[in-house]
Amino acid sequence: MALIQTKNIRLNSKKELEDHRDGLNFNTQASQRVITVCCGTGCLAYGASKLAQAFRDEIKSQGMELQVTVKTTGCHGFCERGPLVVIRPENTLYQRVKFGDVAEIVTETISRNNVIERLLYSAPGSTDKITCEHDVPFYKKQMRLVFGANGYIDPTSLDDYIAIGGYAALSKALFEMTADDVIDEIRHSGLRGRGGGGFATGAKWQSTREVDDALKYVICNCDEGDPGAFMDRSLMEGNPHSIIEGMLIAAYAVGAHEGYIYIRHEYPVALQNAELAIKQAKSAGLLGEAILGSEFSFDVKISQGGGAFVCGESTALMASVEGRVGEPRAKYVHTSEKGLWDHPTVLNNVETLANVPLIINKGADWFYEIGTANSKGTKIFSLVGKVNNTGLIEVPMGITLREIIYDIGGGIPNGKKFKAVQTGGPSGGCLPEDKLDLNVDFDELSKAGSMMGSGAMIVMDEDNCMVDIARYFLSFLEGESCGKCVPCREGLKRMRQILDRIIAGDGQEGDIETLTDLSEALTMGALCGLGGSAGNPVLSTLRHFQNEYEAHIKDKRCPAGVCKPLITYNIIDGNCTGCNLCVKACPVNAITSQGKKQPVILDQTKCTKCGACYDVCRLDAVEVK
Amino acid sequence: MVKLTINGRVFQAQPCDTVLAVAQKAGINIPTLCHSEAVHDYGACRICLVEVERRGRKRLVTACLYPVEEGLSVTTDSERVTKVRQIVIELLLARTPTSEEILALAERYDVTESRFSDMEGNNGDKCILCGLCTRVCSDVVGVNAISLVNRGTKREVALPFYDDETACIACGSCAYICPTSAITLTDSADCRTITWPNSKADFPMKECSSCGTHYAPVKQLQYMAEKAHLSISEFDYCPDCRH
Numbered sequence: 001m002a003l004i005q006t007k008n009i010r011l012n013s014k015k016e017l018e019d020h021r022d023g024l025n026f027n028t029q030a031s032q033r034v035i036t037v038c039c040g041t042g043c044l045a046y047g048a049s050k051l052a053q054a055f056r057d058e059i060k061s062q063g064m065e066l067q068v069t070v071k072t073t074g075c076h077g078f079c080e081r082g083p084l085v086v087i088r089p090e091n092t093l094y095q096r097v098k099f100g101d102v103a104e105i106v107t108e109t110i111s112r113n114n115v116i117e118r119l120l121y122s123a124p125g126s127t128d129k130i131t132c133e134h135d136v137p138f139y140k141k142q143m144r145l146v147f148g149a150n151g152y153i154d155p156t157s158l159d160d161y162i163a164i165g166g167y168a169a170l171s172k173a174l175f176e177m178t179a180d181d182v183i184d185e186i187r188h189s190g191l192r193g194r195g196g197g198g199f200a201t202g203a204k205w206q207s208t209r210e211v212d213d214a215l216k217y218v219i220c221n222c223d224e225g226d227p228g229a230f231m232d233r234s235l236m237e238g239n240p241h242s243i244i245e246g247m248l249i250a251a252y253a254v255g256a257h258e259g260y261i262y263i264r265h266e267y268p269v270a271l272q273n274a275e276l277a278i279k280q281a282k283s284a285g286l287l288g289e290a291i292l293g294s295e296f297s298f299d300v301k302i303s304q305g306g307g308a309f310v311c312g313e314s315t316a317l318m319a320s321v322e323g324r325v326g327e328p329r330a331k332y333v334h335t336s337e338k339g340l341w342d343h344p345t346v347l348n349n350v351e352t353l354a355n356v357p358l359i360i361n362k363g364a365d366w367f368y369e370i371g372t373a374n375s376k377g378t379k380i381f382s383l384v385g386k387v388n389n390t391g392l393i394e395v396p397m398g399i400t401l402r403e404i405i406y407d408i409g410g411g412i413p414n415g416k417k418f419k420a421v422q423t424g425g426p427s428g429g430c431l432p433e434d435k436l437d438l439n440v441d442f443d444e445l446s447k448a449g450s451m452m453g454s455g456a457m458i459v460m461d462e463d464n465c466m467v468d469i470a471r472y473f474l475s476f477l478e479g480e481s482c483g484k485c486v487p488c489r490e491g492l493k494r495m496r497q498i499l500d501r502i503i504a505g506d507g508q509e510g511d512i513e514t515l516t517d518l519s520e521a522l523t524m525g526a527l528c529g530l531g532g533s534a535g536n537p538v539l540s541t542l543r544h545f546q547n548e549y550e551a552h553i554k555d556k557r558c559p560a561g562v563c564k565p566l567i568t569y570n571i572i573d574g575n576c577t578g579c580n581l582c583v584k585a586c587p588v589n590a591i592t593s594q595g596k597k598q599p600v601i602l603d604q605t606k607c608t609k610c611g612a613c614y615d616v617c618r619l620d621a622v623e624v625k
Numbered sequence: 626m627v628k629l630t631i632n633g634r635v636f637q638a639q640p641c642d643t644v645l646a647v648a649q650k651a652g653i654n655i656p657t658l659c660h661s662e663a664v665h666d667y668g669a670c671r672i673c674l675v676e677v678e679r680r681g682r683k684r685l686v687t688a689c690l691y692p693v694e695e696g697l698s699v700t701t702d703s704e705r706v707t708k709v710r711q712i713v714i715e716l717l718l719a720r721t722p723t724s725e726e727i728l729a730l731a732e733r734y735d736v737t738e739s740r741f742s743d744m745e746g747n748n749g750d751k752c753i754l755c756g757l758c759t760r761v762c763s764d765v766v767g768v769n770a771i772s773l774v775n776r777g778t779k780r781e782v783a784l785p786f787y788d789d790e791t792a793c794i795a796c797g798s799c800a801y802i803c804p805t806s807a808i809t810l811t812d813s814a815d816c817r818t819i820t821w822p823n824s825k826a827d828f829p830m831k832e833c834s835s836c837g838t839h840y841a842p843v844k845q846l847q848y849m850a851e852k853a854h855l856s857i858s859e860f861d862y863c864p865d866c867r868h
């Protein structure tokens with residue numbers, strides 16, 4: 001446990017920071033064991049907070065406060081298996097830990113060094129128990145450079161961050177590098193923005209640096225509007241100081257003295273931790289005037305977003321920070337030159353900024369070695385959908401989709417067949433099976449008709465209908481369109497209507513052409529990136545699954561058995577033994593029994609296609625066509 | 626001055642000029658719906674799209690907002706431009722099938738019918754949400770009496786709460802600037818009625834103390850008096866009787 005309390009210190013030089021860190025590390029070594037309890041949003045939902053308190057109480061009642069620390073951390077990524085407890089330094093991972101397991105863990109594992117088998121992880125379909133966190137397949141192929149610290153530090157403790165080397169990059173930049181050096185380092189590292197567009201971070205900083213203006217801003221984009229994505233939230237919740245440090249370095253490089261963190265309003269924990277981190281950094285002399293005793297000053301404020309997807313777009317975000325309606329404007333002059341209140345502004349994503357201290361600490365060459373020719377470093381993805389291990393993963397660029405889905409994700413549940421993976425969020429694209437060996441990076445994904453986006457990855461199996469999927473994303477985008485420009489406002493509505501019609505069985509000759517025309521008009525003609533990429537879900541599903549569209553339109557059939565108006569449930573007489581399970585399950589009495597050993601009869605005119613009979617039948621006697 | 630080409634012809638222009646301004650001066654026609662010299666440009670209708678080429682990269686941009694630059698090459702009627710423009714017209718046509726202005730534009734660009742005309746959500750009013758009315762009311766008149774409310778497909782032009790006309794001075798600028806006649810103004814004896822796409826309001830007219838004609842909305846005169854620090858009695862007489 002840290003004996004030196006941060007609130008009492010102010011660090012006035014590089015040396016004072018280093019001495020403070022040495023002191024912290026000396027003190028941590030004195031206490032041998034750490035019980036880390038994940039208190040990220042996922043694990044909290046499973047009761048992690050009560051669990052952590054129980055550990056504290058138990059440690060106290062067994063009189064081990066001096067030897068054992070209980071640490072609450074941010075998300076470790078493997079939320080699927082939460083609440084997670086990791087015992088360090090052995091890194092023993094206990095998953096799905098319950099309140100009742102606490103005493104046993106303290107007595108057995110902490111006091112007697114015995115591993116409790118029952119709480120260990122074993123991969124789906126295997127009985128082998130895995131003890132160490134790093135040996136769990138979910139973590140094994142990951143490269144957790146940015147996200148890894150989440151599992152080790154308490155996000156509310158500045159000392160925890162300093163102890164693992166926090167703010168060393170800042171002091172290196174301030175005292176050993178010129179602003180140009182910093183920009184060169186970032187440029188040579190090859191870092192590209194993780195917010196979606198993949199714009200070269202160094203080049204962006206350079207153009208802001210070059211503008212002659214006494215007032216410049218650095219903004220951190222923590223809007224994260226993509227449904228299903230939560231990497232920015234997890235970073236902000238779990239390691240807020242790394243983002244502040246990234247912002248400080250950016251500000252030093254471009255000559256900014258003020259900054260904002262734009263946090264979506266649905267992220268209360270991220271907001272709370274960011275606020276606390278700002279306060280701590282300020283009082284420690286790491287933020288504000290004369291940082292670490294240098295001549296550099298920089299201050300950060302928090303701006304809360306209302307939670308509109310479009311507010312993540314740079315010009316809309318800045319309008320929102322300025323207190324205006326969050327609506328995009330044409331960006332023929334870049335915000336890096338004319339941004340917030342018309343002053344040069346660097347806008348970076350949370351994950352982009354979290355990479356910055358690593359690059360400064362370890363050097364551009366180190367970073368450049370990781371990844372592919374034009375996409376360097378790692379990327380955090382949120383892996384969700386029809387995959388066994390859902391969660392947040394951090395992988396080196398260039399890893400294949402197959403490795404992500406099968407090795408890390410543990411494959412498709414229930415023995416189903418993989419169909420597609422949607423990458424890049426709502427405006428990304430769906431990639432089919434023959435793209436599984438694609439090396440995931442900015443360019444390869446775009447070439448295949450999808451995109452990196454912010455990193456949401458949704459896995460789909462044979463039970464997903466691609467027309468239905470396209471409609472789902474499109475209607476999300478329609479709902480999020482700001483409505484300013486014609487192609488987006490009117491075009492998305494028309495596209496959704498056409499898809500509605502196809503799904504309802506009223507698809508017409510020419511629908512595919514009209515959808516393509518509208519998608520292209522959006523791509524070329526929309527004002528902002530929302531409309532500009534909104535055609536992707538349709539274009540990419542058309543590109544890889546046109547046959548499914550045709551089945552809907554021409555044959556009035558939904559091959560995946562999803563679109564209700566196009567499917568029927570039928571009894572396969574040869575399989576049906578008349579067990580009558582379906583008769584009981586049917587909510588509208590559409591199935592009647594013909595007596596034992598006789599196949600049941602399904603009345604299509606009464607059937608509402610709820611699927612209950614299909615779900616209960618154990619003999620595959622109900623088919624959906 | 627910078628040099629650029631539009632449709633192959635060479636032009637000189639100020640770096641702050643827009644492509645639209647240069648083209649218009651040269652008599653090259655680029656259609657516009659949401660542009661007016663009276664207000665700041667907004668880039669919403671996307672009808673003024675042109676293709677620009679810069680360092681070998683081609684893309685579509687809105688002429689009303691794009692600043693010219695050295696070496697820029699502009700094509701105002703490339704195949705891509707025409708295609709997107711036609712779809713924009715088709716979309717607008719489905720929305721406002723009765724607007725003469727949109728029908729005329731459709732004819733000019735060979736859009737004979739809209740593939741979307743029989744779908745739900747064709748509201749049949751004339752507003753294309755170009756925002757000219759709201760911009761003139763705030764930028765020029767300075768009162769912000771109307772605004773664009775709601776997002777996405779629910780967007781519309783409206784008074785606050787759809788019926789609060791207190792801020793409106795009945796000047797009629799919005800009706801004048803509206804490209805599709807979606808806002809109308811009618812004067813009858815002592816009353817001016819303004820009809821916006823979603824609301825309507827009556828405003829009393831000032832009677833000339835001498836000749837008795839109703840010559841201007843009372844609220845407009847009050848507003849002018851206030852702005853110019855004049856006494857309202859300055860407006861007792863109509864312009865004809867004032868001399």
Ligand SMILES: Cc1cc2nc3c(=O)[nH]c(=O)nc-3n(C[C@H](O)[C@H](O)[C@H](O)COP(=O)(O)O)c2cc1C
Binds near residue numbers: 226311
């Ligand atoms: C509709 C739309 C939504 C966006 N949402 C986000 C977001 O939630 N978070 C984010 O970092 N970037 C988002 N972006 C991208 C940002 O506009 C911007 O490019 C990015 O924050 C720049 O940071 P980077 O260079 O570090 O990637 C969005 C873009 C568009 C067009």
Ligand code: SF4
Binds near residue numbers: 530
């Ligand atoms: S593309 Fe869509 S979200 Fe972007 S400005 Fe146009 S209407 Fe708004």
Ligand code: SF4
Binds near residue numbers: 586587607611
């Ligand atoms: S699908 Fe639903 S309504 Fe139709 S027969 Fe089966 S249980 Fe009954």
Ligand code: SF4
Binds near residue numbers: 761766794796797
């Ligand atoms: S008539 Fe009213 S709403 Fe129209 S411009 Fe004048 S003040 Fe604004």
Ligand code: SF4
Binds near residue numbers: 752757804822
């Ligand atoms: S009422 Fe007229 S000026 Fe106003 S937005 Fe509609 S079309 Fe444009």
Ligand code: FES
Binds near residue numbers: 075
């Ligand atoms: S919240 Fe605990 S692993 Fe994600």
Ligand code: FES
Binds near residue numbers: 657668671674
């Ligand atoms: S006139 Fe240029 S976008 Fe409307």
